[in-house]
Amino acid sequence: MPMRWLAEYAWLPDHAEPTPDVLVETDGGRISAVTPLPVGGPTAGVEVLGDAVRLPGLTLPGxxxxxxxxxxxxxxxxxxxxxxxxxxxxxxxxxxxxxxxxxxxxxxxxxxxxxxxxxxxxxxxxxxxxxxxxxxxxxxxxxxxxxxxxxxxxxxxxxxxxxxxxxxxxxxxxxxxxxxxxxxxxxxxxxxxxxxxxxxxxxxxxxxxxxxxxxxxxxxxxxxxxxxxxxxxxxxxxxxxxxxxxxxxxxxxxxxxxxxxxxxxxxxxxxxxxxxxxxxxxxxxxxxxxxxxxxxxxxxxxxxxxxxxxxxxxxxxxxxxxxxxxxxxxxxxxxxxxxxxxxxxxxxxxxxxxxxxxxxxxxxxxxxxxxxLGWGDAGQLAVGMRADLVTVRLDSARTAGVPPVGAFFAATAADVTQVVVDGRVVVRDGRHLTVDVPVELRATVEEVIG
Missing domain, CATH: 3.20.20.140 (Metal-dependent hydrolases)
Structure with missing residues (x-):
């Protein structure tokens, strides 16, 4: 299913730091287009972006x-x-x-x-x-x-x-x-x-x-x-x-x-x-x-x-x-x-x-x-690559006031809000959509440890 994602910031290949306002389009589990929008452009305009899903924060490759x-x-x-x-x-x-x-x-x-x-x-x-x-x-x-x-x-x-x-x-x-x-x-x-x-x-x-x-x-x-x-x-x-x-x-x-x-x-x-x-x-x-x-x-x-x-x-x-x-x-x-x-x-x-x-x-x-790991078609926000998008909050207690380029020195796993794997949303609002992670970890660890 074709999808359009509007990243507040996205880290594109060969860029020293993230780029603001990037439209990422995906289809069939692959990235079909990556379009940095003009500076000061109408990023809030529904008539321009249509049904694009907004990704507030920094979006990274998987x-x-x-x-x-x-x-x-x-x-x-x-x-x-x-x-x-x-x-x-x-x-x-x-x-x-x-x-x-x-x-x-x-x-x-x-x-x-x-x-x-x-x-x-x-x-x-x-x-x-x-x-x-x-x-x-x-x-x-x-x-x-x-x-x-x-x-x-x-x-x-x-x-x-x-x-x-x-x-x-x-x-x-x-x-x-x-x-x-x-x-x-x-x-x-x-x-x-x-x-x-x-x-x-x-x-x-x-x-x-x-x-x-x-x-x-x-x-x-x-x-x-x-x-x-x-x-x-x-x-x-x-x-x-x-x-x-x-x-x-x-x-x-x-x-x-x-x-x-x-x-x-x-x-x-x-x-x-x-x-x-x-x-x-x-x-x-x-x-x-x-x-x-x-x-x-x-x-x-x-x-x-x-x-x-x-x-x-x-x-x-x-x-x-x-x-x-x-x-x-x-x-x-x-x-x-x-x-x-x-x-x-x-x-x-x-x-x-x-x-x-x-x-x-x-x-x-x-x-x-x-x-x-043998997946040469993954790990970059670029056309033809696998549609893996990881979005990180820039407004948490850890990342507030931090420039997007500083994410790897400020963010933690707890700041991940959404994860898309091969075009499919797996994590939304920081929670896994099909696995109750804390509950299952507690149960399985207790079973193994005894």
């Missing part, structure tokens, strides 16, 4: 959450108060991972994805490794957990890139999977490829990609199998990389090189690959990532929550790696916070200000994230 573990949402507020590090947090995460089945995962992911929609996220990359039953026995449908995630995204009204993760060992030295980890594994990369390749959903809102969990989880001699599968199928490939110094140390001890070098040597890096975190790369690693045009997905709110550290975002961008953003563990679901944290963390690391422009942060949150 935001892309390039790295999600949906089941981690159950951990919010339950792990932040204690002492420890990434590894102690992981033990708690494994406890939750061991309790899920396809039905409970569907309910939890549906609520988590709907929360993302309310935050302006129109596409999510699910880094998925909960493949089998708790003891490692496959379900009757070996991809039942994948199917649950696809259905959850459909209910929430967002697009999904299911990044099916190969997870075979518990350590770089090849130690076997134990405890809850057993449900992650397929035995070897060939059996992973057979299972992943058998999942071919026909839904328009989903695409299937691949993931190497990490160099801890996939033996070096099997990395090329996963990378080759992704290349043959022309799909995105994601990998957790150097999130912790311990991972780097273990890789050097076993292979005599960094994880980045190991991935490069086995053909994993490249334009269709995204390294998630890349918090502790060496200078040589940064060069390898940049020269291969491997993307980097930063997840600042998770990286600070888990005490991972602060990665060299500016250096990686300057080396040639496109930057995208993810909410990862969902300690926070707010792409505005993730975006500004990229700049603010650089300030903490360097004790200098001004590393990323607002337009660069917008790119990371939108077009770069969509591209990393």
């Amino acid at each position: 935001l892309a959450n390039a790295h999600s573990h949906a089941f981690h949402r159950a951990l919010r507020g339950r792990t932040q108060g204690g002492r420890g590090d990434f590894w102690t947090w992981r033990d708690v995460m494994y406890e939750v991972a061991g309790r899920l089945d396809p039905d409970s995962y569907l309910a939890l992911a549906r609520a988590a994805y709907a929360e993302m929609a309310q935050a302006g996220i129109t596409c999510v990359g699910e880094f998925h490794y909960l493949h089998h039953g708790p003891d490692g026995t496959p379900y009757d449908d070996p991809n039942a957990m994948s199917a649950a995630l696809v259905e959850a995204a459909a209910h929430a009204g967002v697009r999904l890139t299911l990044l099916d993760a190969c997870y075979l060992t518990s350590a770089v030295d090849g130690a076997p999977l134990v405890g809850p980890q057993r449900r992650f594994g397929d035995g070897d990369a060939l059996r992973w490829a057979e299972r992943a390749g058998a999942f071919t959903p026909e839904d328009d809102h989903v695409r299937v990609g691949a993931a190497i969990h990490s160099v801890r989880a996939v033996p070096a001699e099997q990395l090329a199998t996963v990378a080759g599968w992704a290349d043959r199928h022309g799909v995105p490939l994601h990998v957790h990389l150097s999130e912790q110094p311990a991972e780097n140390d273990a890789c050097r001890a076993v292979h005599g090189c960094t994880p980045t070098r190991l991935l490069a040597d086995h053909g994993v890096l490249g334009r269709h690959t995204t390294a998630v975190h890349a918090t502790h790369p060496t200078s040589a690693d940064v060069t390898l990532l940049g020269e291969s045009r491997t993307g980097v997905c930063l997840c600042p709110t998770t990286e600070r929550d888990l005490a991972d550290g602060i990665g060299p975002a500016r250096r990686m961008a300057e080396a040639g790696s496109p930057l995208s953003l993810g909410s990862d563990s969902h300690a926070v679901v707010d792409l505005f916070e993730e975006a500004r944290a990229v700049e603010l963390d650089e300030r903490l690391r360097t004790r200098r200000r001004g590393h990323f422009t607002p337009a660069e942060l917008l790119t990371a949150a939108t077009v770069a994230g969509h591209a990393a």
